Amino acid sequence: MKSYVSIDIGGTAIKYGVIAEDGTILIKDKMDTEAYKGGPEILNKVFRIVENYLEKYKLVGICISTAGMVDTEKGEIFYSAPLIPRYTGTKFKEELERRFSIPCEVENDVNCAGLAERISGAATDSKVTLCLTIGTGIGGCILIDRNIFHGFSNSACEVGYMHMFDSDFQTLGATSILTKKVAVRKQDSEEIWDGYHIFEEAKKGDDICITAIDEMVEIIGVGIANICYVINPEVVVLGGGIMAQDIYLKPKIEKAMKKYLLPSIAERTRLEFAKHKNDAGMLGAFYNFKNKH
Incomplete structure (x- = not known):
């Protein structure tokens, strides 16, 4: 069965899990963002999440929702508030695809929330x-x-x-x-x-x-x-x-x-x-x- 790892990065918590092809959430968890440690440590946390799920699931996609302004074509942060230092310039798509050879897409967290409500929620x-x-x-x-x-x-x-x-x-x-x-x-x-x-x-x-x-x-x-x-x-x-x-x-x-x-x-x-x-x-x-x- 095709599975996707989905990771939602907020200023306080990172929520993450595995989603099936039909949109069913198979497993989910969360951890503290520890935003004060900055963008490089958040990227490392994402690496570890993907690595852990690869041991149990056949992942065909890495789906990222994140705080900050996102260049959706490059899959990177082009502006972030001071809450997460050194987050601007974080290249999620490039780094994750190079490391895991799995397609990755990145989008702003509010845009992701809106899309979820439009497709299967309140709108x-x-x-x-x-x-x-x-x-x-x-x-x-x-x-x-x-x-x-x-x-x-x-x-x-x-x-x-x-x-x-x-x-x-x-x-x-x-x-x-x-x-x-x-x-x-x-x-x-x-x-x-x-x-x-x-x-x-x-x-x-x-x-x-x-x-x-x-x-x-x-x-x-x-x-x-x-x-x-x-x-x-x-x-x-x-x-x-x-x-x-x-x-x-x-x-x-x-x-x-x-x-x-x-x-x-x-x-x-x-x-x-x-x-x-x-x-x-x-x-x-x-x-x-x-x-x-």
Whole structure:
């Protein structure tokens, strides 16, 4: 049976596993990224993952989803935030194909998440899809049918840098900002106020938590509306850890979207929450490989 190793490299964790030809995840695991060690050590971790699976599986493809801006033709990182030092210039495709003689494809992690939702998740059959992941920062992906829109220089939909209110989208609307706001207003440590704790307290009626969430929702609504005016998506899919609070957040974000979108657009723009959650990157990397082969 043909098998594919799929590796999703994030700033905190590397999720990885083996996927069958039909898209079934056969086995999966994760390890700490240890981003502070830099790009060369991450590449070594990827080498070890592939080597371990080669002992048990007949691998015909190496599928990589990764943080950072990716040159998808070369399969390398051409820009990375300081979170992962010496990551810019990492040549995954070249290094892995030379070492293992197995085809490798590399794609940005948010693009992979969007592709997974479009093919087998929350946005199946959508003609134009916008996927946003909201976490430490905010990332975006545009899909036309099943194809990722990369733009001229592989930098399309870097919406986190979009200017808003004398700042930018991710500086105002990311989950990390929510936790900082609550901690400051309560004069507590940020370690105490993770996203889960904030939402649990909001559901119990905590005014500070409710207000901070509502402020985040307002920013997300403005950001989504601005993007919708440009690309007019059929479906907006929201992912990221905080989006596990879909029941609490969905009506609030829909209300914010309606506030900032013209009625004729709002009524034809559907909001969904990601279904694949932690498997989205791995699945999207696999789908990306299959699309190219």
